[in-house]
Amino acid sequence: MARTIGSDGGKTEAAIRLAAAGLIARHGFEAVSMRQLASEVGVQVAALYRYFPTKQDLLFKLMSRHMEELLTSWNGAVSKGVDQPTERLSAFVEHHIRFHLGRRETTHVSNLELRSLSPEQLTPILALRARYETELRTILQEGADAGRFAIEDTALTTMAIIQMITGVIVWYRPQDRLSVDELIAHYSIMTLRLVGAAHDHTD
Amino acid sequence: MARTIGSDGGKTEAAIRLAAAGLIARHGFEAVSMRQLASEVGVQVAALYRYFPTKQDLLFKLMSRHMEELLTSWNGAVSKGVDQPTERLSAFVEHHIRFHLGRRETTHVSNLELRSLSPEQLTPILALRARYETELRTILQEGADAGRFAIEDTALTTMAIIQMITGVIVWYRPQDRLSVDELIAHYSIMTLRLVGAAHDHTD
Structure with a gap:
């Protein structure tokens, strides 16, 4: 949950938020999986869970x-x-x-x-x-x-x-x-x- | 697709519509399955598909x-x-x-x-x-x-x-x-x- 603005962690978290908002807006929350989101951002699913536990x-x-x-x-x-x-x-x-x-x-x-x-x-x-x-x-x-x-x-x-x-x-x-x-x-x-x-x- | 108002078919179709609107409104379209809907209405999934192919x-x-x-x-x-x-x-x-x-x-x-x-x-x-x-x-x-x-x-x-x-x-x-x-x-x-x-x- 490290969140230093401008650090890679901060950038990754911002990228996840952005991709998540786009996917959820288009498909609905229920239809979007963490796997799909990780693939959209270009990170491993495990990395995603580091920022957002669920x-x-x-x-x-x-x-x-x-x-x-x-x-x-x-x-x-x-x-x-x-x-x-x-x-x-x-x-x-x-x-x-x-x-x-x-x-x-x-x-x-x-x-x-x-x-x-x-x-x-x-x-x-x-x-x-x-x-x-x-x-x-x-x-x-x-x-x-x-x-x-x-x-x-x-x-x-x-x-x-x-x-x-x-x-x-x-x-x-x-x-x-x-x-x-x-x-x-x-x-x-x-x-x-x-x-x-x-x-x-x-x- | 028989649809005679007042017939059992008409009643079943109306019941499906009602249940579907309730489930979709609460959970979102993506989250609702035909199986769940059939169970809510009390019919077999096959019966559901007779009224609504998809x-x-x-x-x-x-x-x-x-x-x-x-x-x-x-x-x-x-x-x-x-x-x-x-x-x-x-x-x-x-x-x-x-x-x-x-x-x-x-x-x-x-x-x-x-x-x-x-x-x-x-x-x-x-x-x-x-x-x-x-x-x-x-x-x-x-x-x-x-x-x-x-x-x-x-x-x-x-x-x-x-x-x-x-x-x-x-x-x-x-x-x-x-x-x-x-x-x-x-x-x-x-x-x-x-x-x-x-x-x-x-x-």
Whole structure:
């Protein structure tokens, strides 16, 4: 389990993660074997088990790292002096779409393979997801409290927005007619309208 | 392949579909075997193959039937004299949520197992999905043309709404604090605001 960034061990582990995310996203967790994964990375199966004692452990680590990086990345993005609720909401939409478009495969694994986690693994993953949802929920609540948003149900609106902006990753391809910037601009406008903040932006 | 509704054959086929949707939704297509499915239904594996020649064929039939029933059900709902774009959009949201909440397992299979279809199977399923998306897209376009909706990009808004309202099925449970009617009312309001139709309804 030696993990020194930049060492061969670190590189091998990163290569395993990358290959695993790709294989699981394409074929599903159940269909991928450790043998197949080792062959994809070009290592012995025994080497694989040194980094990830079980296939289940590998899935858990992929998913927990994905969520931790998402939270860290968002905290970095939001700390850059974004104050107004409308700006913070737009920043959230933009960050969410950019982050996930840059990590399609782990995003698919994270969204499709919750059912493959054990109950003990599911609890911390759901806690990380709840932490992330709370980030959006807080923006919505603060905007509503400040009279900037018209929201009937903050919890429901949080889920609606997250699912709307996560859905982008399923169908959008970089070669589409819209650039990523245009895509984000549209989703930002739709989100602002959805929370009743349209008057500041489209009138 | 005898299929007389109400006959033992029809009942057996329906029981196989039901059990298959449940098993695939819980474990994933790759993880479910025809043997396991036969045991769940209480029939011989040979009987299973009489109805569904391959596991792949079974998956395709589950998914195509799900989409065909969705289209038929929506056409029945919308033909009941719903004329105004806002009413038709609300009717679409309501029908979509009710239909999918009543078919959680086939909904999960339909959304998660596209990757398990062969290319030949994927084409007609995607065509059915496109037909359904066109239903919503037409409502949005007619509303925009009539000056009732403010929509920048009809195709994008179609995907955003479908993914927002499909996401409900992932987290909503009937025992939640909100009833299905309340849930639908909230999603309908959010959708109308998203398309810029809020003034007719919330002012």
